Amino acid sequence: MPAAKTEPQKIEPKIEQNSGQATAVQEKSYEGLTPQQLIDAYRLMYMSRRVDDREILLKRQQKVFFQISGAGHEALSVAAGLALKPAYDWFYPYYRDRGLCLALGGTPYEMLLGAVGAADDPGSGGRQMPSHWAFKHLNVVSQSSCTGTQVLQAVGCAEAGRYFGQFPNSARKADGDYREFKDVTFHGDEIVYVSLGDGTTSQGEFWESMNAAALMKLPLLVCVQDNDYAISVPVEAQTAGGNISKLVASFPNFHFDEFDGTDVIASFAALHRAIDHIRSGHGPAFLHGHVTRPYSHSLSDDEKLYRSAAELADEVARDPLSRHRGFLIEEGILDEAGIHAIEKVVDKDIQQSADRALAAPLPKLESITDWVYSPDLDPESPAFDRQPASLKQGTEEAMKKAGTPKTMADLINHTLRDEMKRDERVLIFGEDVADCSRAEYLTKKMVKGKGGVFKLTHGLQIDFGPDRVFNTPLAEASIVGRAVGMATRGLKPVVEIQFFDYIWPAMMQIRNELSVMRWRSSNAFSSPLVIRVAIGGYLTGGAIYHSQCGESMFTHTPGLRVVFPSNALDAAGLLRTAIRCDDPVLFLEHKRLYRETFGRAPYPGNDFMIPFGKARIVHPGDDLTVITYGAVVPRALQAITKLERENGVHAELLDLRTLSPYDWDSIKASVGKTNRVLVAYEDSLSWGYGAEIAARIADELFESLDAPVRRVAATDTFVAYQPQLEDEILPQPDDIYKAMLALTEY
Numbered sequence: 001m002p003a004a005k006t007e008p009q010k011i012e013p014k015i016e017q018n019s020g021q022a023t024a025v026q027e028k029s030y031e032g033l034t035p036q037q038l039i040d041a042y043r044l045m046y047m048s049r050r051v052d053d054r055e056i057l058l059k060r061q062q063k064v065f066f067q068i069s070g071a072g073h074e075a076l077s078v079a080a081g082l083a084l085k086p087a088y089d090w091f092y093p094y095y096r097d098r099g100l101c102l103a104l105g106g107t108p109y110e111m112l113l114g115a116v117g118a119a120d121d122p123g124s125g126g127r128q129m130p131s132h133w134a135f136k137h138l139n140v141v142s143q144s145s146c147t148g149t150q151v152l153q154a155v156g157c158a159e160a161g162r163y164f165g166q167f168p169n170s171a172r173k174a175d176g177d178y179r180e181f182k183d184v185t186f187h188g189d190e191i192v193y194v195s196l197g198d199g200t201t202s203q204g205e206f207w208e209s210m211n212a213a214a215l216m217k218l219p220l221l222v223c224v225q226d227n228d229y230a231i232s233v234p235v236e237a238q239t240a241g242g243n244i245s246k247l248v249a250s251f252p253n254f255h256f257d258e259f260d261g262t263d264v265i266a267s268f269a270a271l272h273r274a275i276d277h278i279r280s281g282h283g284p285a286f287l288h289g290h291v292t293r294p295y296s297h298s299l300s301d302d303e304k305l306y307r308s309a310a311e312l313a314d315e316v317a318r319d320p321l322s323r324h325r326g327f328l329i330e331e332g333i334l335d336e337a338g339i340h341a342i343e344k345v346v347d348k349d350i351q352q353s354a355d356r357a358l359a360a361p362l363p364k365l366e367s368i369t370d371w372v373y374s375p376d377l378d379p380e381s382p383a384f385d386r387q388p389a390s391l392k393q394g395t396e397e398a399m400k401k402a403g404t405p406k407t408m409a410d411l412i413n414h415t416l417r418d419e420m421k422r423d424e425r426v427l428i429f430g431e432d433v434a435d436c437s438r439a440e441y442l443t444k445k446m447v448k449g450k451g452g453v454f455k456l457t458h459g460l461q462i463d464f465g466p467d468r469v470f471n472t473p474l475a476e477a478s479i480v481g482r483a484v485g486m487a488t489r490g491l492k493p494v495v496e497i498q499f500f501d502y503i504w505p506a507m508m509q510i511r512n513e514l515s516v517m518r519w520r521s522s523n524a525f526s527s528p529l530v531i532r533v534a535i536g537g538y539l540t541g542g543a544i545y546h547s548q549c550g551e552s553m554f555t556h557t558p559g560l561r562v563v564f565p566s567n568a569l570d571a572a573g574l575l576r577t578a579i580r581c582d583d584p585v586l587f588l589e590h591k592r593l594y595r596e597t598f599g600r601a602p603y604p605g606n607d608f609m610i611p612f613g614k615a616r617i618v619h620p621g622d623d624l625t626v627i628t629y630g631a632v633v634p635r636a637l638q639a640i641t642k643l644e645r646e647n648g649v650h651a652e653l654l655d656l657r658t659l660s661p662y663d664w665d666s667i668k669a670s671v672g673k674t675n676r677v678l679v680a681y682e683d684s685l686s687w688g689y690g691a692e693i694a695a696r697i698a699d700e701l702f703e704s705l706d707a708p709v710r711r712v713a714a715t716d717t718f719v720a721y722q723p724q725l726e727d728e729i730l731p732q733p734d735d736i737y738k739a740m741l742a743l744t745e746y
């Protein structure tokens, strides 16, 4: 057992001892723990194991549908739950942390509700697998099944706690936007706990988290529960050198500890040293506890297929439950009768909890579509419809102030500045978005500052300081994952992905975390934030990795709003809606349109908003409908003008503006009028965004059609560097013209 370097803090037992006789009355201290606390730990460890056993039984009876156990991890897990503070500290536990959740105040009944998938399952209401913990009232945040994603979110959560401490006014409620629906709590010395298995340390997101936590000296407790295996892969085939502690040892600002996680006292001692380091502001801690895995990985796995009998027998000797039971008896803290008395009470509780959980009402089938989006704030509603200041009555002065037409880049920059001024919870970060990370160069006026590779965030760090506008490491998963953690706490990150082509490292966080946080937790948690992304081609020389579209991969993700403006005014109005709304938004900014002459507009004031799901008729017409968005809008307009001039055909041009939601009513009205429709988009043709629009028109508007639904899009290739090839690959005005002509002649 390692010696404690600092005095362990006092642990208040959270579970009362209601049976079991302590035979040792003298108050001997075990690394600062009282006999009573060691008894409480046993009760919780036993409870954890028995809930697992009950679930295994129920699974065999086909009354629950998935089981993964915390067996072998109980000593470390319970110690963590007793050493940290529920509803004060924050928790991102992984599936083996049943002991932690019980020690924090979760109950066997709640866990069994999760196992049967009952409506009252506090974690998810029957949506997420059991053991993927979420207890809102304890600050245990909803967990996915992706190994490692939780670590980045925990980093963001820790950043948020620190931010609210620095800017306490930002935590206040405000009416009229997402803040109305986010209760913020924080504590100056709070800790964010995150746990993971040994195998999960191979994930890039783990390493990104370690780097970020060290860089910012965050109050993060990383707890690796090393059971030697990741399903069937042993640690020596997983981790170079076979020991994660050796690999992470050089991260600065961390407190490190490697210990026997099957030993309750050793685990407590390690936790207390870590907690002391973190609460006193020295930075993060990395705990590495060696534990066992006496049951297979899950009930879907049979470990006898890859572990020898001798190895399994060895583990039995290290079982934390029997070890701790033996220790209590040996030390004279409890006798056999006392142990049995405790176990009897727990067994009865679990039996009753299982009976009740099996009888609990199931979620209603009609609730399936609840909580894909915020039930409180609808970005399609008239509340988000605010005219430009210059169009309002009696605002001549505003008109004068609006001045000359501005580019899309200018108006996005203006809108970001306005919203940062209005709402102190708005933070901006990403790669190169700051003016200058070496801030003294700015204060000494040695440099002007960068503010993004496209300069969209220029001047924002100068105006709002480096706590609100900052550069991140070059790691996209980290940008989005941290933002998810912050948004869960109530901040409004408006992050930038430098090029759409590089969004893919963040795809796991976007698809499996950001978009699904609200749905999987039955509205207990949400992470409304904005991801701004520079997208698209037509750049001349952009080539494969600076020209991609691919918006349909995101519109295919429920829970995410996807916006794609074609002009400066729309960009301003839609970005403001994106920032103020209560849902996560992917805001796609076409690089080619940033500084285009097309679609410039005067500054529309600091309250101008466009609701989502409202298309704009860019050009009215009766003969044919062209549905498009983004950089194809000006190209389609060019083609339509030519068609009108040369062929006397009047096409209507619909700019969708937002792709999810999209304006079906306007599509219906236009196609009902013209009876011919072309869907044009910049992405490659097959499986692109237009496929869904075309399919729905064919399905629901079949009777209105006088011709087949046609599409114009890029070739099914990537975009090439050589400009002649690029022109051939991407849809051009002439392609649109020809397709329209063919449609009218059909």
Ligand SMILES: Cc1ncc(C[n+]2csc(CCOP(=O)(O)OP(=O)(O)O)c2C)c(N)n1
Residues within 6 Å of the ligand: 096, 145, 146, 147, 196, 197, 198, 199, 200, 201, 225, 227, 229, 230, 231, 297
């Ligand atoms: C990103 C991802 N890849 C694969 C899986 C499937 N999977 C679930 S748990 C697991 C092993 C995890 O091992 P470890 O981190 O050591 O945790 P342990 O289960 O041993 O406690 C794997 C491969 C997953 N859930 N997520």
Ligand SMILES: [Mg+2]
Residues within 6 Å of the ligand: 197, 198, 199, 225, 226, 227, 228, 229, 230, 231
């Ligand atoms: Mg493992």
